[in-house]
Amino acid sequence: MAAGAPRIFVSHLAGVPVFDPAGDQVGRVRDLVVMLRVGRRPPRVLGLVVELSTRRRIFLPMTRITGVESGQVITTGVVNVRRFEQRPTERLAFGELLDRRVKLVETGEEVTVLDVSVQQLPARRDWEVDRVFVRKGRKGSAFRRAKGETLTVEWSAVTGFSLEEHGQGAESLLATFEQLRPADLANVLHHLSAKRRAEVAAALDDDRLADVLEELPEDDQIEILGKLAEERAADVLEAMDPDDAADLLAELPEADKERLLSLMQPADAADMRRLMSYEEHTAGGLMTTEPIVLRPDSTVADALARVRNQDLSPALAAQVYVCRPPDETPTGKYLGTVHFQRLLRDPPYTLVSSLVDDDLQPLAPGATLPVIAGFFATYDMVAAPVVDESGSLLGAVTVDDVLDHMLPDDWRETEFHLDEGEGATTHGS
Template identity: 80%
Template sequence: MTPVTPRVFVSHLSGVPVFDPNGDQVGRVRDLVAMLRVGGRPPRLLGMVVEVVSRRRIFLPMTRVTGVESGQVITTGVVNMRRFEQRPTERLVLGEFLDRRVRLVETDEEVTILDVAIQQLPARRDWEIDKYFVRKGRGGALRRKGETLTVEWSAVKGFSLEEHGQGAESLVATFERLRPADVANALHHLTPKRRAEVAAALDDDRLADVLEELPEDDQVEIIGKLQEERAADVLEAMDPDDAADLLSELPEEDKERLLTLMRPGDAADVRRLMSYEERTAGGLMTTEPVILRPDATVADALARVRQSDLSPALAAQVYVCRSPDETPTGKYLGTVHFQRLLRDPPFTLVSSLLDSDLVPLPPGTPLSVVTSYLAAYNLVSVPVVDESGSLLGAVTVDDVLDHLLPEDWRETDFQGREGVLRDR
């Protein structure tokens, strides 16, 4: 009797590590590639899209997969490091199948695909789509209404038609545990139509985090497809410097319309940033560093830097200023580094711990000087102060890197390593 191979649901494969036979990690699964077939045959699984350490996405044929089990994928060890490019006859299972609305063959009832099961053919390395996990009625994975059931691949129809208004809840659910940069990378490799659908399904804060990690062209495309009120909400949720960079790429009338829809305080911060030259300290800075008054204690400072929404660079120091304590502040007094906060008692006033050697930069400081300053003093952030002594913001090392790297750095392999090239 032929043994039955185990069934795997593709949502469980998203982000799963891929190992070679020696136990070295090759990368992580980001999607699966299938091909629809005629003649009543189930869709064939061609391979996996694997993101390697250098963030390059490569194609891993299923013929080179020797095991899919226990939260990992094992390969033969010989992989093609050529960048994956989707062909016209190929379909991305996570990106294009999940949340797709199809119909049951028997009843013509509309269902939404929540997950897809794949199975390896006995005694072969070929894989096929085996079953679909679906929900009856309209709606995706976040809907509670409607019966769910698992059906054979042949029990549904509609994959040959162009899908309009496809949902994205199930695909978004597979992104839940990914970092914003990884979600951004996944979005970048989707079709523009699918990218817009996924962006619409993300909440404002999550979409803001993801937009900050996307190339400018993708940012402009996505923000342009959102309703204006929501686009303004997302811009408010972004870091002011990233929102300013995005708005500067838009036509003048669109930029002004969105700024008008934003909250006045948020819009004022963004307008102020846009008034500086792009490659200067003023154009690079964020207007939301951690600011404390001189009568604050170490305990107060530690409570502020513990906030989960702070980046590591911003949490590495606090800036002590006289009131008001929002940028532009009262007189800037100095900086207290995180390590110093850990060494002193909780009741100590931060004003007694100031780093008096750290000279702030004026907003017109060019990028080259900012870079040299951070490198010379081994800093991850530097304060920006105007002529009156008010703190305007802080330049962090990640913002400097964004402007030093090539424009296409998010899409480029910086490892300099090439694997064995083999045709698919």
């Protein structure tokens, strides 16, 4: 980037694509690494944390960046794909600077950091954090944005960044990542400190936190749930997919599990207990108890209206299950499955009972993981009904749940092997 280039506020860099000189995308910006300095000297920007397509996070030194413009970052093309590990002297701009409460040097007034800007030094390749965008007044809450005057000041005009803050907010961090999918936001949380992870979890609404928890490793799930008030923890568990919530509950001490179940709605608690009664790696243990269930006299229009529910995963929306009353699982007699593509081919007034695929054998609740995987591979399915000996539909297993249990426990932390190539830089160089 040429000398004298305009300053860039770091919130504008969140998720920005990183390209090599040939125009191939390397990854996306997930954070900036800065080093605080003694006194009021502006922090030096060491580099970017870049997430590759394989979800590995690497360090990209600022010396390897040739351009930051038009919503993109251009590199020299030489990168080190070693996993990024934060050093004790380093701070993450998104994860640790935003939302911090600091003081204005001149008045001693407490303000909240909303953003910071960076700028390249003239005639050098070094970058610094030069200004801080702050808001006066009280800190906002998870449900209400605080009001107050905002202003941009020089870095030297504030103090408090070097102090460990208790109760740091998460408002601006969440605003920065509000467009991320749950799996990507989960990845962000996983790489934050335990303190910061708890603050962000506290600021998320129940549905969003439930979606994110489903994508986190088990240790992170337990840690976050344990730091929530019990009533809220129960609400979040109710908002999760029943099979994921049951898996999480099963990992808790018996006393904690029973206490949370007692705080849940009776119907939801009953679903959890039923799911936990099955062996973990069986169809009963993997299934969700909330598939789309329709009565025989329902129409294609009724089915499509249910499929359109945006809260359904693509796998669950791929088919509906036709059963006699009651409609809630365990249902009355299971009659068959109607696939989404078949719903698109028939008139809206057609009864679903005339479209059922009754040749497809459902899974038994005791079916093992290899049997379930073989079912999906044989019939090219993304979801499968689970039916008990009496013929009642108990739930449905989706292919994503099968993959979660077939992959290694640390699959979220495992990437494809990449060739580092020649001339790879080292972190901090």
